Amino acid sequence: MTGMHDIKIDNSLKLARVEKSLTQSGLAELAGVTRQTIGLIEAGKYNPTLKLCLILGLILDKSLEELFRIKEDE
């Protein structure tokens, strides 16, 4: 049985960041986190808090849905 905790989250953070011509370090500095945190979010290895998601959306001019979505079953 698939529980709510098994849901994978997909994101287009890297695409949005590149569109804004920002490096991981640049985005990290604007968001007040480390470059590693941005790298892990982009790699899908870390789920950021809602607060950070909203901050990233604000910096990248994207809505929450544009940046993060539930990954479809493969």
Add this chain to the structure above:
Amino acid sequence: MFKELFNASQDERSVIVTGRCATVFLGITQILLLLALLRRRYLLDQPTAEIWDIQAVLLLSIFGYIGARLYLWGALPVLSFKGAILGYLLLAGSVTGGCLLLLGIPEPSDWASTWLPALLGPAILICMYSLVAHLGKRRIEKMMKAEE
């Protein structure tokens, strides 16, 4: 360098990492303390009077950790008075019954080390549970009201 260090300490991921490391090493510390306690008591034959400090620290650490987690969680079912009495009878009954079965009827003169802990221990546990459940629930409800 210092700016980087400051930013790193502000990072939300560092809070999660810190929490996980603290939990893992708290567990390891508690297990090692327990092993040290068993070694002192049964290998070195030290009397209980000489190891009570380690026992107290271990007890405080285990119950403090569980209590704080349950308090902050704030979703423990709060026992009614009837439920608490029933819980106490069940707990004290099984502890007393189990001890009587395993160790037989104790000498009346040993009541302080036999009957007293068997009857008082469950009462303390039920009281602590009720306190944590009540205070935790009250804290969360207060926080929810503040958001309205």
